[in-house]
Amino acid sequence: MKSYALIFPGQGAQYVGMGKELFDRFESVKTLFKKANEILGFDLQKLCFEGPISELTKTVNTQPAILTCSIAAYYALLEGNETLPSYTAGHSLGEFSALVIAGVLTFEDALRIVRKRGELMQEAISNGTGAMAAIANLDKDSIISICNELSTETEFVVPSNYNSPKQIVISGSENLVKKACKKCSDKGAMAIPLKVSAPFHSPYMENAAEGLRKEIAKYNLGEFKCPVISNVTGEPYSNKNEVTEMLVSQMINAVQWHKTIDFITDNGIEEFVELGPNTILKRLIKTCNKDVKTWSSDDNMDEIISKFSSNNNRDMNRNKVISKCISIAVSTKNRNFDKNEYQQGVIDNYNKLNDLNQNIEDNKLEATDAQMNTAMGWLQDILNTKKTPKSEKQSRIKELMTDTGTVEFFSETVK
Known part of the structure; x- marks a missing residue:
């Protein structure tokens, strides 16, 4: 295991287009989405x-969608080789993704479970029984005190997400959440109502929680291949026998995210990789501990693959750099119809690439550092001459570096 933690986002991270870039690049992700379509119908x-x-x-749709996109990012990281973190954790729904990569749940079973979880929570939403709000810049004890002061035997408002030292989310009846927001604001806090109509992670979710218990009971749980941090305790599961109870408990209790990050960093981990849509957790972790290093698959998947995949210990495929330059040069659409520019910038550079590749193959040589840099320069000249859009050019070059294990090699020369 490498010394890093994998973390997975929960509901709220979704956006249209999520997972598309990974789908276009990785066959394993295409297969994953096909499987998800079949299971969900x-x-x-x-x-x-x-x-x-x-x-x-x-x-009901968000939960299986985020799970699938999160596991898709993990499949991209795998690149055919198993890689396990020192710890893994997920925020609320994200805990199911963590349990998948730890081997406790199969992707197929997790997908069915979170679909049902979404249905159960959707029912709570349709009942319109409550609300949620994020409270920023007010200490934990004050928020707890306000919630306790307002709650009665039949009506509740409770902390539902301890996200960071500066942000706690509250859940409860709409009436009490509004009153709690007013009291928090009076103490100088920023209170932001969330766009939900059900009080997640609160006692109001008891019926949904029991429904989840029945659903999880249908499936077999595997042994842990790496430690998973429970949202309920902020500490690792001891064994698979705790999983059902913890996932059920998570529905009605607060997510201990701040405690989760503290536990991981207290155990010597300083690098966090967020796998899944958006960069919410990457930013949230920094508010818990500004000294840690964070990555997000939505921001820098290629860098993550290079640094954290077990493939990063292999030798660079030097000769593939040259052949990959040729294939990209040939397959990239031309948008420049000036014959002289095309001859000098495309054909001449392509011929140089081809001659270099032929010489290496004929003499059974290995490309040198200088030859790889030269080939990359020729490819960039070709793409520039073809007037390839900047985003496409960056994508093709990233593809080359990832496929050949040269992200680190070209990190200073290719920007």
């Missing part, structure tokens, strides 16, 4: 890539 792939956002945001 509808086109999850189309919903993730094309929306509409109104359908994607429905809890």
Whole structure:
């Protein structure tokens, strides 16, 4: 195991287009989405890539969508080789993704479970029983005190997410959440109502929690291949026998995210990789501990693969750099119809690449550092001459570096 933690986002991270870049680049991700479509009985792939956002945001759809996109990012990291972190954790729904990569749940079973979890929570939303709000810049004890002061035997408002030292989310009846927001604001806090109509992670979710218990009971749980931090305790599971109870308990208790990050960093981990849509957790972790290093698959997947995949210990495929330059040069669309520019910038550079590749193959040589840099320069000249859009050019070069294990090698020369 390498010394890093994998973390997975929960509901709220979704956006139209999520997972599309990974789908276009990795066959394993294409297979994953096909499997998800078959299990769910509808086109999850189309919903993730094309929306509409109104359908994607429905809890019953959001949960399987985020799980699938999160595991897709993990498959991209695998690149055919198993890699396990020192710890893994997920925020609320994200805990199911963590349990998948730890081997406790199969992807197929987790997908069915979170679909049902979404249905159960959707029912709570349709009942319109409550609300949630994020409270920023007020200490934990004050927020707890306000919630306790307002709650009665029949009506509740409670902390539901301890996200960071500066942010706690509260859940409860709409009436008491509004009153709690007012009291928090009076103490100088920023209170932001969330766009949900059900009080997640609160006692109001008891019926949904019991429904989840029945669903999880249908499946076999595997042994842990790496430690998973429970949202309920902020500490690792001891064994698989705790999983059902903890996931059920999570529905009605606060997510201990700040405690989760503290536990991981207290155990010597300083690098966190967020796998899944958006960069919410990457930013949230920094508010828990500004000294840690964070990555997000939505920001820098290629860098993550290079640094954290078990493939990063292999030798660079030097000769493949040259052949890959040739294939990209040939397959990239031309948008420049000036014959002289095309001859000098494309054909001449292509011929140089081809001659270099032929010389290496004929003499059974290995490309040198200088030859790889030269080939990359010729490819960039070709793409520039072809007037390749900047985003496409960056994508093709990233593809080359990832496929050949040269992200680190070219890190200073290719920007």
